[in-house]
Amino acid sequence: MDRVQQDQPFQFNSYTTVFENLLKKEKEPETTMMFQYKKNHPCLVDNDQLPLIDLSSLAGAGSSTILEKERCKRQIIEASKEWGFFQVVNHGISNELLKKLNVEQMKLFRQPYDKKSSSNSFLSNTYRSGTPTPRNHFSWSEAFHIPLSDIRSGNPQNTNNNNTLRSTIDEFAGTLSELALKIAQVLAENVGSDAKGLAGYFAENCSEETCYLRLNRYPPCPISSEQVFGLMPHTDSDFLTILYQDQVGGLQLLKDGRWVTVKPNPQYLIINIGDLFQAWSNDLYKSVEHRVMTNNKFERFSAAYFLCPSHDTVIRCKGGPPLYKKFSFGEFREQVQEDVRKLGRKVGLSRFLL
Numbered sequence: 001m002d003r004v005q006q007d008q009p010f011q012f013n014s015y016t017t018v019f020e021n022l023l024k025k026e027k028e029p030e031t032t033m034m035f036q037y038k039k040n041h042p043c044l045v046d047n048d049q050l051p052l053i054d055l056s057s058l059a060g061a062g063s064s065t066i067l068e069k070e071r072c073k074r075q076i077i078e079a080s081k082e083w084g085f086f087q088v089v090n091h092g093i094s095n096e097l098l099k100k101l102n103v104e105q106m107k108l109f110r111q112p113y114d115k116k117s118s119s120n121s122f123l124s125n126t127y128r129s130g131t132p133t134p135r136n137h138f139s140w141s142e143a144f145h146i147p148l149s150d151i152r153s154g155n156p157q158n159t160n161n162n163n164t165l166r167s168t169i170d171e172f173a174g175t176l177s178e179l180a181l182k183i184a185q186v187l188a189e190n191v192g193s194d195a196k197g198l199a200g201y202f203a204e205n206c207s208e209e210t211c212y213l214r215l216n217r218y219p220p221c222p223i224s225s226e227q228v229f230g231l232m233p234h235t236d237s238d239f240l241t242i243l244y245q246d247q248v249g250g251l252q253l254l255k256d257g258r259w260v261t262v263k264p265n266p267q268y269l270i271i272n273i274g275d276l277f278q279a280w281s282n283d284l285y286k287s288v289e290h291r292v293m294t295n296n297k298f299e300r301f302s303a304a305y306f307l308c309p310s311h312d313t314v315i316r317c318k319g320g321p322p323l324y325k326k327f328s329f330g331e332f333r334e335q336v337q338e339d340v341r342k343l344g345r346k347v348g349l350s351r352f353l354l
């Protein structure tokens with residue numbers, strides 16, 4: 001999630017401008033740095049091993065046995081330790097809703113730039129394009145980064161033009177927030193704290209005011225995928241993320257020093273561990289780097305839900321001698337932003353190691 005750039009809006013008025021900017025930057029050292037980065041992890045594998053977990057027993061379906069539920073929890077825990085990423089089916093979101101979301105997302109992004117960037121609906125000020133870093137790396141993508149509270153409580157006066165979109169993403173985000181809390185609870189219980197207290201921790205600290213939904217579009221990209229990413233490699237600065245991607249593909253994650261392609265299946269959701277859960281679990285669960293590759297033929301859409309706490313929420317390591325000093329989410333965000341400003345990249349959790 002940490003497209004920290006969102007704090008400093010960047011004005012591209014079309015992808016032609018983006019393209020021209022990229023060509024101008026081509027000889028700058030930062031671009032060379034990006035090539036280096038790619039060379040450092042050259043082995044790309046298509047992997048069918050990424051765990052796929054059936055969540056029907058967790059959804060509390062009456063017919064599931066305790067044994068099935070325990071098995072499902074175990075799979076979630078193992079995948080979070082081993083991969084930091086997993087796919088899920090029977091997640092509680094119907095195929096109809098996913099298709100509707102896709103259609104609404106297309107309509108939204110296909111509006112003219114001026115309309116997208118100056119939307120006066122519940123989406124106002126949520127549009128980002130080019131997502132540049134201070135050193136002018138940028139991602140070949142555009143996004144709406146929307147606080148949940150804006151979707152859910154949307155001022156009725158402002159929602160007139162976008163009612164179907166709003167109700168669709170409201171339903172989507174509502175189901176995902178329940179799912180995110182369930183997964184967080186499973187992961188947290190395993191670290192050894194009492195279940196009741198934990199339910200309170202996530203529900204109290206992660207609210208509609210603090211969680212986000214991001215709608216992404218990756219336009220077809222005329223520049224070689226060696227030169228620009230759809231989304232730069234990053235880890236997410238939240239507890240966990242739930243992602244829906246369409247059939248185009250392009251998402252890759254880093255596993256044992258190799259980039260692994262996540263094969264798209266529009267019926268699955270993808271869940272990944274964020275930095276906060278890695279610190280909270282004292283490195284038991286892994287927040288792994290991921291990125292999106294560009295595609296020269298097809299546009300791609302995805303939607304991500306970020307389980308984030310309020311800025312004053314304190315993250316303390318659980319289970320064993322702590323690896324990290326305790327920090328608030330606000331301190332973490334500030335550190336990330338400072339690093340991006342000064343170094344051109346997120347340093348992340350290692351800043352808080354003891």
Ligand SMILES: O=C(O)CCC(=O)C(=O)O
Nearest residue numbers: 001216245251292302304
């Ligand atoms: O679009 C994707 O597949 C990934 C999006 C992502 O990683 C993010 O928004 O943080």
Ligand SMILES: [Fe+2]
Nearest residue numbers: 001235236290
């Ligand atoms: Fe991400």
